[in-house]
Amino acid sequence: MLQMQLRIAEQDPVAAPRPAQAPSGPAWLAYGFRPFFLAGSAAAVVLMALWLMILAGWQVPHPGFDPIRWHGHEMLFGFGGAVVAGFLLTAVPNWTGLPTPKDGRLGALLALWLLGRLGSWQGGGGLVLDLLFLPGLGLALAGPLVRAGQVRNLIFLPVLAMLWVSNALFWLGPSSTLALSLALYGLLLLIALIGGRVIPFFTERALSGHRPRRLVWLEGAALAGLFLSALVENWPGISIKAKLLILSVTACLHLLRMFGWGSPRALGVPLLWVLYLAYSFLPVGLCLRALAWMGWGSLSAATHALTAGCIAIMCLGMMSRVALGHTGRELKPAPITVLAFALMGASALCRSLVPFFWPDSYSHALWCAGGLWCLAFSLYFLAYWPVLTRPRVDGKPG
Numbered sequence: 001m002l003q004m005q006l007r008i009a010e011q012d013p014v015a016a017p018r019p020a021q022a023p024s025g026p027a028w029l030a031y032g033f034r035p036f037f038l039a040g041s042a043a044a045v046v047l048m049a050l051w052l053m054i055l056a057g058w059q060v061p062h063p064g065f066d067p068i069r070w071h072g073h074e075m076l077f078g079f080g081g082a083v084v085a086g087f088l089l090t091a092v093p094n095w096t097g098l099p100t101p102k103d104g105r106l107g108a109l110l111a112l113w114l115l116g117r118l119g120s121w122q123g124g125g126g127l128v129l130d131l132l133f134l135p136g137l138g139l140a141l142a143g144p145l146v147r148a149g150q151v152r153n154l155i156f157l158p159v160l161a162m163l164w165v166s167n168a169l170f171w172l173g174p175s176s177t178l179a180l181s182l183a184l185y186g187l188l189l190l191i192a193l194i195g196g197r198v199i200p201f202f203t204e205r206a207l208s209g210h211r212p213r214r215l216v217w218l219e220g221a222a223l224a225g226l227f228l229s230a231l232v233e234n235w236p237g238i239s240i241k242a243k244l245l246i247l248s249v250t251a252c253l254h255l256l257r258m259f260g261w262g263s264p265r266a267l268g269v270p271l272l273w274v275l276y277l278a279y280s281f282l283p284v285g286l287c288l289r290a291l292a293w294m295g296w297g298s299l300s301a302a303t304h305a306l307t308a309g310c311i312a313i314m315c316l317g318m319m320s321r322v323a324l325g326h327t328g329r330e331l332k333p334a335p336i337t338v339l340a341f342a343l344m345g346a347s348a349l350c351r352s353l354v355p356f357f358w359p360d361s362y363s364h365a366l367w368c369a370g371g372l373w374c375l376a377f378s379l380y381f382l383a384y385w386p387v388l389t390r391p392r393v394d395g396k397p398g
Contacts (some may be wrong), residue, residue: 025103028389031398032089032100033326035110037319038388040082043117044312044377047074052370064123069176075307076183077130077167078117083315084190085113085137088156090322091194095153098144105140112136127171134164155193162186178234184306185230188282191314192223192254199275200261202321206269206331213260222257225250229286240293247290251283258283270333271324274317274341281309281348288356297356305352308369313344316380323387328394340379347372 028034051071053060063070089100089109101109112133119126138160145153163186170179196219200212225246232238232246258279266272288302320333320341333341351369355362392398 026389027391029103029106030391031102031326032106033086033319033322034388035106036082036086036089036113037323037384038381039110039113040079040086040315041319041377041381041384043074043079043082044315045374045381047071047078048370048373048377052367052374055366063121064126069170069180070120072176072180073167073170074117074120076180076187077163078120080187080311080315081116081133081163082113083319084187085109085133087194087318087322088137088141090326092141092144092153096144096148096150098148100144101140109133109136109140124171130171131164131168134160134167138164156190159186159189159193162189181234182230184303185226185233187311188306189223189226191279191282191310192226194318195275195279195314196223196257198318199258199272199279202275203261203263203266203272206272207263207265210263210265212262215260218253218257218260222250222253225253233289243293244290247286247293251286251290254279254286255283270338270341271317271321271331274313274320274345277341277345278310278313278317281305281313281352285310285352288352292356298359298362301352301354301356304369305348305356308351308373309348312373313341313348316340316344316376319380319384323384326392326398327387327390328392328396329387334383336379336383340376340383343372343376343379347376 028038050060051067054062054067089106093099100106116130116133119129122129138157141160142157144150145157163183166179166182166186169182170176173179196214200214203212204210228246229250232243258276262276266276285302285305288297288305289299291297292299292302320337321331324331324333347369350365350372354365358365
């Protein structure tokens with residue numbers, strides 16, 4: 001009965017009914033995923049390439065503040081923010097039956113995101129520009145959610161607010177480390193919320209006869225564990241033992257959650273295994289952070305299991321599936337896209353597990369990870385440019 005209640009309310013952000021509106025502008029502004037998935041994949045390549053050039057000491061323009069802070073900020077708020085926007089602007093109309101911005105209004109929202117990137121590059125003087133985008137996105141989503149009485153889906157608004165507060169703390173607060181840590185957990189909460197809805201649904205749709213197991217107590221405990229993990233990692237005075245306990249238990253909860261959804265048959269479906277690969281880095285990253293707090297391994301490497309592993313691979317997988325489904329195409333990625341999945345998985349391993357367990361290999365692992373990252377997202381951008389800039393192949397709006 002509990003599992004049935006969980007399944008009844010789930011809606012596929014790819015296949016659910018959508019508001020039927022004829023496009024009035026260019027195809028790339030016809031739906032939220034189009035410009036923001038293009039922007040997110042392009043940002044992934046450009047931002048990483050700039051970071052690698054800065055590390056190499058090349059004579060390139062430098063951001064207006066500490067490059068390390070800039071890199072962390074832009075990976076979370078620049079790249080991550082674009083993909084989150086593209087997904088939510090596409091999912092909310094399916095959940096509510098009401099449209100989100102398109103055409104000129106969607107272009108204005110994209111402009112706010114671009115202004116944020118300019119503001120971040122400028123440094124301290126650009127804080128106002130960078131703080132505009134998330135409120136604009138929140139207002140675009142709040143309208144249809146409130147009008148449709150979508151109480152259950154309003155949870156995404158406070159998570160976006162958490163991201164905005166962490167961004168404000170980054171610019172105005174005394175500790176950018178605290179701000180970026182809160183932003184990291186904000187994105188992980190979004191992945192846990194959205195992944196808990198769509199990954200079991202996608203699995204059930206793709207694997208005939210498979211019924212994902214979802215337990216109410218486990219779903220709730222896993223989400224609560226992430227919230228507690230954010231608290232114990234960032235609240236002053238919390239003991240190392242408490243951090244170890246909360247992070248380890250939360251990792252186990254998410255591992256159990258993922259195993260309940262899946263099936264070994266998912267390994268034969270690229271659009272599924274890439275999502276499970278991404279989600280597996282969540283418990284791995286939490287365990288590595290627990291070990292790092294105990295003095296074993298690098299906390300930075302553990303963090304990158306969550307960023308380069310969980311967040312980036314999930315973004316790549318979701319961008320691929322949503323773009324195919326919402327343009328009327330078969331849910332079967334091209335070989336070049338599957339190659340991008342594999343390259344991104346290798347990048348995450350190089351940036352997290354290799355330096356964590358073999359710190360002497362840090363420098364080589366970093367350059368290898370950065371190169372594989374740029375190649376993976378470049379392949380996505382090339383493969384999906386025609387998909388995202390042309391009208392749907394089935395002639396429907398969107």
